[in-house]
Amino acid sequence: MAKQRVKQKVKEQVKELGKKRVRIVGAGLAGLTLGRTLLQRGVPAVLYDRRPEARRHGYAVTLHEPAYRPLLDLLGLDLETFRHRVAVDARHGHRGTGRIDPALLVRRAPGVDYATSFRANRHNLVKLLAEDLDIRHGDEVESVSPGTAPGLVALHMEGAAAPNLVGLNSYYKMMRIPYQVPPPFSLQTDCLVGADGALSAVRRALAPDTPVGILPYVVYSGWRRLTQKQFNDHCAPAMQGSTVIETRTGGGEAGGAVLSVTVNDAHTGALDVGWAYSRPVRGGAADPLHMPNREVDEAKHVPKALYEELGALGELEQPFRYMLDPELTKVDGHALHWLMRTALVDSEDLYALAGTGAFLVGDAAHAQPILGGEGALSAITDAVGLGNCIADHGPSGIPAWYDTRYDEWEAGVRNSVKAIREIHGGR
Numbered sequence: 001m002a003k004q005r006v007k008q009k010v011k012e013q014v015k016e017l018g019k020k021r022v023r024i025v026g027a028g029l030a031g032l033t034l035g036r037t038l039l040q041r042g043v044p045a046v047l048y049d050r051r052p053e054a055r056r057h058g059y060a061v062t063l064h065e066p067a068y069r070p071l072l073d074l075l076g077l078d079l080e081t082f083r084h085r086v087a088v089d090a091r092h093g094h095r096g097t098g099r100i101d102p103a104l105l106v107r108r109a110p111g112v113d114y115a116t117s118f119r120a121n122r123h124n125l126v127k128l129l130a131e132d133l134d135i136r137h138g139d140e141v142e143s144v145s146p147g148t149a150p151g152l153v154a155l156h157m158e159g160a161a162a163p164n165l166v167g168l169n170s171y172y173k174m175m176r177i178p179y180q181v182p183p184p185f186s187l188q189t190d191c192l193v194g195a196d197g198a199l200s201a202v203r204r205a206l207a208p209d210t211p212v213g214i215l216p217y218v219v220y221s222g223w224r225r226l227t228q229k230q231f232n233d234h235c236a237p238a239m240q241g242s243t244v245i246e247t248r249t250g251g252g253e254a255g256g257a258v259l260s261v262t263v264n265d266a267h268t269g270a271l272d273v274g275w276a277y278s279r280p281v282r283g284g285a286a287d288p289l290h291m292p293n294r295e296v297d298e299a300k301h302v303p304k305a306l307y308e309e310l311g312a313l314g315e316l317e318q319p320f321r322y323m324l325d326p327e328l329t330k331v332d333g334h335a336l337h338w339l340m341r342t343a344l345v346d347s348e349d350l351y352a353l354a355g356t357g358a359f360l361v362g363d364a365a366h367a368q369p370i371l372g373g374e375g376a377l378s379a380i381t382d383a384v385g386l387g388n389c390i391a392d393h394g395p396s397g398i399p400a401w402y403d404t405r406y407d408e409w410e411a412g413v414r415n416s417v418k419a420i421r422e423i424h425g426g427r
Contacts, residue, residue: 030362037387
């Protein structure tokens with residue numbers, strides 16, 4: 001009897017899933033903002049994300065006013081409440097500001113009013129955007145192919161994803177029913193949106209010839225949890241209320257190394273403080289810190305040469321001396337290696353995909369490097385515009401929407417490459 005109820009629950013949820021019209025792959029900033037825009041406009045949508053659950057991205061992102069203003073409307077929040085929910089230095093009983101002092105940055109983005117910008121914790125922002133959305137965590141794209149009729153695209157999902165239908169995991173456990181992984185499943189739609197980032201599975205499946213560039217920069221980052229006293233002793237005097245501080249060392253034709261320290265999250269009596277170290281590649285393929293061909297799951301592999309290089313920086317000012325201390329960083333620095341990826345899908349490919357019911361947005365369409373790029377702004381701007389386009393004109397209106405955005409996408413990728421060079425002082 002219990003097994004029959006489970007089967008019926010699966011059947012009902014799959015039937016309901018089939019009524020959904022817009023399928024969004026990726027539950028990052030672009031996907032979630034698109035989902036919220038569609039929700040506000042009354043257009044049903046479902047999001048698929050390969051991660052088994054909402055993974056905690058504890059790092060900080062910069063939100064400029066043009067990026068967060070649309071979110072206030074989508075979330076129905078005033079700026080003060082929104083900032084309190086997502087600012088990196090907000091905690092229970094304390095309203096954070098996420099303040100950025102542009103005098104402490106090595107490069108200021110042109111045309112930006114930093115008085116209205118602030119630093120947000122990405123996890124808290126994603127969690128807020130995800131409220132009330134239909135998100136299927138654990139659903140990984142196996143392949144994407146043309147559908148059985150013109151204008152339809154087929155999305156094929158890994159079998160391990162199918163159990164993630166709402167509430168079934170808990171139901172299995174409660175009823176003490178042995179859990180079995182269902183087989184792979186497929187669905188068709190006239191509106192599939194790939195919002196799954198620079199390494200987009202949708203783009204790789206449908207526009208495999210799109211070149212993905214790796215810029216010649218070494219970038220490592222990490223974080224440490226500091227007590228309030230440790231932060232006050234080592235970081236606060238130099239940061240002077242700002243949640244980010246940067247400095248540049250060395251120089252030359254390609255530029256020098258950039259060090260940054262940023263508040264990522266706040267807790268009662270403690271703060272998560274991030275550090276980053278970046279520089280141009282030295283000596284091409286001989287550079288031990290540059291690994292352009294590494295696999296995604298090798299990002300946590302940190303060469304010993306990084307700690308040796310940090311130790312050779314000499315006597316740094318605070319807070320860089322404390323946060324990038326090679327011994328402390330090695331022990332609890334949670335270091336990661338980042339690749340500065342760029343990509344831009346050819347406009348003709350976008351139009352061709354549109355004819356099959358498949359579309360791309362955010363980094364899946366036009367990836368910018370994390371350093372120097374305006375990925376958050378682009379993702380949010382794209383998603384709001386695309387959502388309103390779908391609500392007003394349906395999927396058939398998206399090619400015309402591409403026309404209004406493509407020049408800006410192209411300029412954004414080009415400017416991000418210039419910006420990362422300027423950040424490092426390159427000429």
